[in-house]
Amino acid sequence: MLEINNLSAKVDKKTILNGLSLKIKPGEVHAIMGPNGSGKSTLANVLSGKKGYEISGKVNYDDKDLFELAIEERAHRGLFLAFQYPLEIPGVNTSNFLKTSLNAIRKSNGKKQLDALEFLKIVKQKASELKIDEKILHRQLNVGFSGGEKKKNEILQMSLIEPKMAILDETDSGLDIDALKIVAKGVNALRNKKRSFLIITHYQRLLDYIKPDFVHVLMKGKIAKSGCMELAEELEKAGYEKI
Amino acid sequence: MREKEINKLKDYKYGFTTDIENIKAPKGLNKEVIKFISEAKNEPKWMLEWRMKAYERLKNLKEPNWQKPKYPKINYQNIYYYSAPKGTSNKPKSIDELDPKILETYKKLGIPLQEQQRLNGIAVDAVFDSVSVATTFKDKLNEVGVIFCPISEAIQKHPDLVKKYLGTVIPITDHYFATLNSAVFTDGSFVYIPKGVRCPMELSTYFRINASQTGQFERTLIIADEGSYVSYLEGCTAPMRDENQLHAANVELIALDDAEIKYSTVQNWYPGDEDGKGGIYNFVTKRGLCKGKNSKISWTQVETGSAITWKYPSCILRGDNSVGEFYSIAITNNHQKADTGTKMTHIGKNTKSKIISKGISAGYADNTYRGLVDINKNANNSRNYTQCDSLLIGNKCGAHTVPYIRNKNSLTNVEHEATTSKISDEQLFYCNQRGLNQEEAVSLIVNGFCKEVLQQLPMEFAVEAQKLVSISLEGSVG
Secondary structure: OEEEEEEEEEEOOEEEEEEEEEEEOOOOEEEEEOOOOOOHHHHHHHHHOOOOOEEEEEEEEOOEEHHHOOHHHHHHOOEEEEOOOOOOEEEEEHHHHHHHHHHHHHHHOOOOOOOHHHHHHHHHHHHHHOOOOOHHHHOEEOOOOOHHHHHHHHHHHHHHHOOOEEEEEOOOOOOOHHHHHHHHHHHHHHOOOOOEEEEEEOOOHHHHOOOOOEEEEEEOOEEEEEEOHHHHHHHHHHOOOOO | OOHHHHHHHHHOOOOOOOOOOEEEOOOOOOHHHHHHHHHHOOOOHHHHHHHHHHHHHHOOOOOOOOOOOOOOOOOHHHOEOOEEEOOOOOOOOOHHHOOHHHHHHHHHOOOOOOHHHOOOOEEEEEEEOOEEEEEOOHHHHHHOOOEEEEHHHHHHHOHHHHHHHOOOOOOOOOOHHHHHHHHHOOOOEEEEEOOOOEOOOEEEEEEEOOOOOEOEOOEEEEEEOOOOEEEEEEEEEOOOOOOEEEEOOEEEEEEOOOOEEEEEEEEOOOOOOOOOOOEEEEEEEEEEEEOOOOOEEEEEEEEOOOOEEEEOOEEEEOOOOOEEEEEEEEEEOOOOEEEEEEEEEEOOOOOEEEEEEEEEEOOOOEEEEEEEEEEOOOOOOOEEEEEEEEEEOOOOOEEEEEEEEEEOOOOOEEEEEEEEEEOOHHHHHHHHHOOOOHHHHHHHHHHHHHHHHHOOOOHHHHHHHHHHHHHHOOOOOO
């Protein structure tokens, strides 16, 4: 699904990712942990196509050279990023944004556009499954949302889009236990043999609810150690210094 | 056609020219030309005298120059003040007799005039250069007593109404462009809604400039008698030319006791090319008088075209409890300039006004909101709420807000809010990540920004206006 080879990324000549390699197969859930400034968010940004990075190395996604695809083309091909800080867009109704997004992705895949009623039915069902209050659909996109509501909204979008490869960038940060469960539920409901996840987190806490297949420790822009769930537990006890 | 021109036409799809024989007044501004216009329209003597009075007054006036967009000196002797397609000037109008080229023009503009293809529930007055070429649904409107016709026809058929109201809101002495219009105005619409009548359909006028080196001097007069209601919409387009053409309109609205007028504009004059060459100078005076108690006038404008837009649709709130509203979207891209806003003059007691202005600036464009809230000393319990928001796209454009408040009464409440924001790269990245391309993302964000104003448009036009907003900004993000 995703194969990262010797990936480096610089911002203003400062190296942030430094020869990172990682392979994620269909159906696998990988967790990336690491201290502040180790390059976790940069990895998410570079994979989803954010501008402003000087990049070297190679990334293959779904049998394509990822860097040849525009940001929206990556999205059309099933790459989804749940933002650490979802953006506010005043005046744009959340439901309308979700529908526009979903239809843009459906259109690029040759699927029929959903009309307002069809969409409403689907989004209401997804929201109720995730125990997300429908009221957020009628509000302006992320405007005045609490941190938790913003993150839940990201998970709702992920559930609607049903991506092939979802990257969650510190989605658990700042969430209370109930919101955390909603995030985990969203991920677990989508888990299947074909779909892959890359979960970036500071804490082991989220991994209690989403059991990853692999855990990696990111230090100084590359993977310092890889293992299974036990590695996360070890880190929680001993910190990153021992690595 | 060269490739560049084809590309240009794609950007401004109304930029074509209709090849048609015209009857023109000699070039220039003088008494003979004014007589020519008056004769061409079969006007009674009092009308010619009125025009001449304005012309005499004009000699002592200077163009105002306090606006932000500056423009090269206009040579008023180098303009045609009257141009009409042959055969349209003085014979009775039946749509079947119209030159097929004109019918084709309006069809291309999306305003079919023929009986079978007309827009449902919308009566159209079509003004081509200096004449109204057709007015639809006139008979149907007549049944309920609504008069909807070219103003030149109203001068002949309803002289009492015209004499009573013309120039009462915008006096011929008002300012240079308004006075110029009073001297040389050619066509526009006349609307009279009788007492207690709710106009059964949307009324609209479609203004088209076609001939080159010709100015368009539209004059529109709308009177809503006691307890009546009307919703009126105007649309405007012009061919692409390297020259700048002048459109100096006067629009007067009068609302008597308990009457309501809703006036919407979708202005899409040719904006000039991407280097700022050509385009229309849209210097327009629009003013409404809430003459009666409990009357209401609401202006909604979507200004996307013109090289320079310079206008302040205003309300004089004379009747007690009267209400004035101004909803505006002004979009400037490339080298376009806009200096627009409103004046709300509170004279009566308990008068209310509301101003919602959304300015969007992209490319090298410059966009100014200028407004005056003027509360007179007897306007007890008056209220105004003003909200001016500016949105910038890119870093070479400008946005300015110039609100004036003059308050002579302490028993009033005036609120002003203003924001300036920029479409951020982060917002665009977020939209792109959710599958929207750059243009879809800008369109979504801008339409969200303008929503409060778009909602004010009659439903039939809201969708078109939304598309227009998106098209006007195509290519604005690199």
